[in-house]
Amino acid sequence: MIQPKDRFTGCLLAGAVGDALGAPVEFRRRDEILARFGPTGITRYAPAFDGLGCITDDTQMTLFTAEGLLRAVVGERVHGRAAWGAIGARALLRWLRTQGIEPAVEADTGEPGWLVGHPELHARRAPGKTCITALLDTRFPGQHPRNDSKGCGTVMRIAPVGLLGARLGDRQTLGETFDLAVELSALTHGHPTGQLAAAAMAVVIRRLAEGATLPSALVDAKRALASRPGHGETLRAIERAERLAREVRPDADAIADLGEGWVAEEALAIAVYCALVADDLEHGLVLAVNHDGDSDSTGAIAGHLLGALHGARAIPEHFLAPLELRAVIEALAADLHDLPGSPIGGEDEDAARRERRLGRYPPN
Template sequence: MPLWSRAQQQDFRSRVRGCLLGGAIGDALGAGIEFESLEKIRAAHGPQGVTGYVPAYGRRGSVTDDTQMVLFTVDGLIRAHIRRDGGSWHPPTDVHQAYLRWAATQRDWGPDERRADLGWLGREEWLYAQRAPGQACLSGLTGPDAERLGTLDAPRNPHSKGCGTVMRAAPFGLLVAWEPGLVFQLAVECSVLTHGHPTGYLAAGALAVIVHAVARGGTLEEGVHLALALLSERPSHEETTAALRGALDAVRAGEPSAERIEALGEGWVAEEALAIGVYCALVAHDVKSGLLLAVNHSGDSDSTGAICGNLLGALHGETALPPTLLAELEGRGTLLELSDDFVLELLHGPELHGGELRTVWAERYPIA
């Protein structure tokens, strides 16, 4: 990592926090209406649909499996960078291990203190809750061969392209020192851990590259066109490419609306969730308006809200996030702590891996 000025470091931290918190806010906005039609949403909440949090999972501001998996993605990326200092470098392995720790939160009552690999995130008791996890994510990370690493040649769930592959992909784009092609490839390799259909993993790669572009200070439009260029080099890219082009066409088609969103799909599959999230981010007047647009439709509202929030948060930084929505957000402290640890690792990793801090950091992020 090159030396950064203080202003550059502050900007990066703001974008990382914005990306993770923004995604969680979008997730929580959609959590209470995820399985409802637009007609029912409007009947229950008025012609504008929801305009803030509605109760889900026993409270307002609850997040779902989308945010849970994003947290564990970041945890895996931190550990991968720590391991690199020891001469071992294969990030998909560390991300896979992190996802296995997430899978444990979906079956266990709470953290197993006998496990030395949990780290601080795996001991957060509030994460031990099922929030409508995707079946491909669960099946890809459980069962007798759960430890098998899915690869592009032998992916897990080879026919699945559910949105569970794309709603967790934003953190790869925060690796701003990497080249876009490598970010794309890493997101793909970590998608096939649970979802093996090309459209599923290519949609994840596309989102990562768009986040990467804006986290580096570019525009959303630049990110989308870069993603399209990288997609064109991949076999079986047609569905993902068509979805992104559909999002761009929708921007030019006129005033944003829920009906225009529904023409892009419902978001249950990866390319539709990507298209809706990108479209809403592109037409957003501000973060809140974009997020509300992204959740008020008949479909996977929490995932499309999360994707839109990841993009707008990375684009504008944490200070652009609506304070009234931040105040009630479940897990806000955990998200902030993990965001800052990610920034510390990327900017100051060698300083954390030796001397007096070595033990502290190893306890937070243990590696075998």
């Protein structure tokens, strides 16, 4: 029996592990990866950026997304409403600042809070151009981007929305989880597929965190997608991944058939395929990074799925021990999980605990 908290922690940790595993090979083709690492490809951390187990922009942005959600929940308690989009935008603008880039002078980035104070986050790890450009253009929180991008920079950061939905339970419908993911994706990516693929991902993560099987979580995601304009590309990509998983055993050619993962629906499809065919979590992560395309992002997305499915205890220790920011990732997962049944800071939470949490997540 996998406990819900183990799924929350597993989701964010395994996403970071997949990101770090894929980081050294993000811009390498599969034949180059095999030439360097042998016939099984890359199966252990290799040096990237500042050493072994370094996360990239995918995990950094996931952490800021989680932080924004927590601050919005605190805001709901303090102000009586949760300004998800505006607070989510400010969180991403604080991430922009960690990249050494100052947001527009008129853009409000909120109080600094706890997360941005971690010096290891202040590192550039090949951030996506769309995210940087869109955030640099942001003049007010919640402004929609002037681009038509469907890059995978939405899907790779959206898992915390699914975890929050699982925690809110009856207080947020699956459709509302979907809509929140669209809203937060639309902060950086203008193309419907960039937003809808992320929203489908959020629904899958929510259902896995609630204990559903992956096939049944995918049914819910496809159902949520089907009523939205512009869903065809994303729906077809998921269905193709499911079909290949039924017909083809773990196979690099099947992954190549799904694309390279630079765009949202391909990244989602590759991660879904890997999670469906994997013998276990480690196998799925290795499959998800040994291909021609965007290995750190597909590794991160597959990790979010596999971690929510199998829990943190399924992650081998050799991946966890060197993982950068492990304690911060675990703390954010725990804070998302430990939201009380009523809005944060409710009567079931003791005063000291409430003070600590409110201090970490200023409501703006």
